[in-house]
Amino acid sequence: MPDHRSLGGAAQRSRRFQSAIRKETFAPEETKQLRRFSAWEATELILRVNAKTFSNKIRAENDMPDGEVEGGSSGMRWFTLEELNQIRNNWKERGKYKLRPSRPTGKRALRVAVANFKGGAGKSATALHFAHAAALDGYRVLVVDFDPQATITHAMGLVDVPEERTVWGVIAQDLILETKRMNLERKLRGDTGPEISLPVGIEGAIGDLEAPDGFISQTCWPTIDAVGSCANAAFVEFATAEYRMANRAWSFFAAVDRFLARAADDKYDFIIFDCPPAIGYQSLNAVFAADILYVPTGPGYWEYDSTTSFMSQLSEALGEIAESYAHDKKVGSQLPKNFEAVKVVLTRFEPANELHVAMQEALGKVFGDWMAEHPIELTRAVEQTGRFLRSIYEMDYRLMTRETWKRARRSFDAAYCEFKATAMGVWDKLPEPRARTTEGTAA
Numbered sequence: 186m187p188d189h190r191s192l193g194g195a196a197q198r199s200r201r202f203q204s205a206i207r208k209e210t211f212a213p214e215e216t217k218q219l220r221r222f223s224a225w226e227a228t229e230l231i232l233r234v235n236a237k238t239f240s241n242k243i244r245a246e247n248d249m250p251d252g253e254v255e256g257g258s259s260g261m262r263w264f265t266l267e268e269l270n271q272i273r274n275n276w277k278e279r280g281k282y283k284l285r286p287s288r289p290t291g292k293r294a295l296r297v298a299v300a301n302f303k304g305g306a307g308k309s310a311t312a313l314h315f316a317h318a319a320a321l322d323g324y325r326v327l328v329v330d331f332d333p334q335a336t337i338t339h340a341m342g343l344v345d346v347p348e349e350r351t352v353w354g355v356i357a358q359d360l361i362l363e364t365k366r367m368n369l370e371r372k373l374r375g376d377t378g379p380e381i382s383l384p385v386g387i388e389g390a391i392g393d394l395e396a397p398d399g400f401i402s403q404t405c406w407p408t409i410d411a412v413g414s415c416a417n418a419a420f421v422e423f424a425t426a427e428y429r430m431a432n433r434a435w436s437f438f439a440a441v442d443r444f445l446a447r448a449a450d451d452k453y454d455f456i457i458f459d460c461p462p463a464i465g466y467q468s469l470n471a472v473f474a475a476d477i478l479y480v481p482t483g484p485g486y487w488e489y490d491s492t493t494s495f496m497s498q499l500s501e502a503l504g505e506i507a508e509s510y511a512h513d514k515k516v517g518s519q520l521p522k523n524f525e526a527v528k529v530v531l532t533r534f535e536p537a538n539e540l541h542v543a544m545q546e547a548l549g550k551v552f553g554d555w556m557a558e559h560p561i562e563l564t565r566a567v568e569q570t571g572r573f574l575r576s577i578y579e580m581d582y583r584l585m586t587r588e589t590w591k592r593a594r595r596s597f598d599a600a601y602c603e604f605k606a607t608a609m610g611v612w613d614k615l616p617e618p619r620a621r622t623t624e625g626t627a628a
Contacts, residue, residue, distance in 0.1 A: 217342025217574075219405045220581055221253065221263035230594070231269060231321050232276075232284055248275045266320070267407050273323050286323035286454070289612045294327070294453040296445070297608075298475035300460035300468055302498075303491035307481040307532030307561065309336040310576075311600075312459040314561075317578040318601035320408045324454040327401065329412040329441070331471050332461040333419035338411065340574050341404040346413035349391045350400050352441065352467055353421035355412070358391050359440035360428045367434060381432050397448040410453075418467075425466040436516045437466060438506055442474040455608070464498050469506070472499065473519075476611060478527045479604070481561075482548070484534055484541040489548065492529070525611035527555050530600060534560035559599035564592055 228236040243249050243262075250271055252262035264272075273284040299312040309332070316326045330338045331352050338346060348354070361383060368380045401410050425437055445456065458471040472478060482492045507521035529552045535541050549556045577597055582590035 217405045219266060219407075220579060221255070221265055222269060224252070224262045224264070226582075227264055227269055227272075230598075232273065234284070242272075242276070246275070269321075270323065270408065284323070287609060288324075288454055289615075291617055292612055292615045293617075294445075294456045295477070295608050295612055295615065296456045296458070296475045297477045297479055297604075298458040298460055298471045299479045299481065300458075300472060300495070300499075301480050301482060301492055302462055302464070302495040303483070303488050304462040306462075306483055306488055306491070308332075308462070309340070309459050311479065311481045311530065311532065311561065312457050313337050313340050314576050314578070314597045315601055315604055316409055316455070316457050317406070317576045318597060319455050319605075320406050321578060322601075322605070324408070325452065326406075326409045327411070327453045327456045328404075328409060329456065329458045329471070330414035331467040332459055333414055333416055334461070335414040335416065335418075337459040338413040338415070340576070341406070341409065341411050341413075343402055343404065343411060343413045346402070346415045348415055348417040348420065350402070350412075351414045351418040351421075352412065352470070353418050353424060354391045355400055355444045356421060356425055356437070356440045356466070356470065357387055357428070359443055360432060360435055360437075361388060361391075362443075363435050364432050367432070381434075384427060384431050387428075397444060400444075401448075421467055422465045434513075436510055436513055438469045438473045438510075439516050439519075441470040442519075445474060464495070464502055469502060472503070473506075473522055476525045476615060477607060478524045480527070480529045481532045482529060483532055484538070484544045484560075486544075489544065525614055526607050528557050528604075528607060529555050530557040531560035533563040535563055557600065557603055559596075559603050561600050562593070562596040564589065564596070 222231060224236070224239065228234050228239045232239070243251050248271075250264065250268040252264040252268060254260055255263045276284045297315070299308045299315075301308055312328065316328050319326050328337060328341060329352065330336075335346070349357075364381050364383055371378070371380070400412050402413055404411050429435060429437055458475060460468045460471045480492060480495070482488045503522045511517050511520055529548060531541075531545055531548065534545065545560060577590070577593045580590065
């Protein structure tokens with residue numbers, strides 16, 4: 186009969202197959218590389234400028250890259266994202282063309298949690314496409330993968346992420362820092378009682394990752410970084426329970442919020458959290474740190490039922506946290522947890538399916554202004570994004586009919602534009618960045 190050793194053998198076989206897929210999908214060295222973007226994409230879909238004006242700018246101005254001509258592209262020039270950003274930065278912004286992305290001055294990065302109970306609801310796909318669309322729009326993005334399945338980590342081209350560099354490491358480091366802070370405060374107060382002890386071995390596990398950047402990895406996208414995940418990161422749910430027993434005063438749910446407060450406020454524009462399909466220590470950290478909560482849901486009743494349960498249990502969990510930690514001066518001012526916006530977005534939507542349309546209308550009545558106007562449609566191109574571990578923005582439109590590719594992109598573009606409008610509506614409400622010490626720790 187199958188036992189844990191059988192499961193281990195199956196996992197090893199699966200990893201070998203996974204490696205073969207990466208070699209076929211990415212590159213021989215198993216490293217994902219971002220493709221170039223055609224001049225047509227640059228002018229019509231990314232920079233949104235007149236094609237003739239774009240061509241003249243590239244030829245006439247010395248500080249503009251001229252891209253490369255790829256075989257089989259009828260002489261069309263193709264540009265890396267770095268080159269497109271160089272064009273965006275060097276373009277003289279006058280007249281009708283404003284190529285640099287909008288961002289309120291003096292505000293920290295906007296944080297968005299993409300969460301729901303249901304596996305397969307489109308959380309990772311939504312988070313991935315929003316991250317890629319924002320990067321093409323000129324924004325700098327940090328993706329934080331809270332899911333031990335590591336779907337978005339792998340989609341970003343990261344493999345074999347050490348468990349100490351995942352959210353587990355972030356939470357463990359926070360326990361260390363908070364425990365040391367509490368012990369110091371007790372000492373300064375003259376408390377002669379025993380110090381709060383840390384779990385054995387925890388400091389050695391992440392001792393070389395004192396700076397926030399130690400958890401952040403670069404990806405194949407030049408303006409997207411990531412805190413990756415791995416299967417062993419599932420350990421965080423068990424470990425955090427142990428950590429809470431070691432230090433009962435520790436506000437475990439605020440670990441990621443404090444981690445981001447120690448990071449540079451001006452390094453990113455958007456921070457996007459991909460949450461696991463459960464309410465646990467990781468997802469509670471994500472939603473507590475988030476300014477906006479995005480809830481993807483499929484068009485079926487089971488997805489709707491799961492979304493209802495998710496909101497109910499999340500409400501109870503956040504309510505219990507607010508009641509239990511209201512006395513804690515370090516987090517009490519942030520309780521009860523308030524989101525600047527909540528959005529429910531319908532995924533895998535088929536506009537010709539009467540049941541899907543009926544569900545969209547029903548959800549609109551239930552959630553009102555929370556319901557996203559633009560659903561994410563299910564198309565053949567969208568189905569292939571999962572197969573090839575790429576977003577629609579990464580897929581070369583020459584691999585299919587251009588209309589098939591454009592239809593899928595239009596759906597994600599509309600969802601992203603609504604996401605961006607929501608972000609712009611709440612960004613000004615964010616607090617000013619906190620002052621920092623020279624070590625980068627919030628003062």
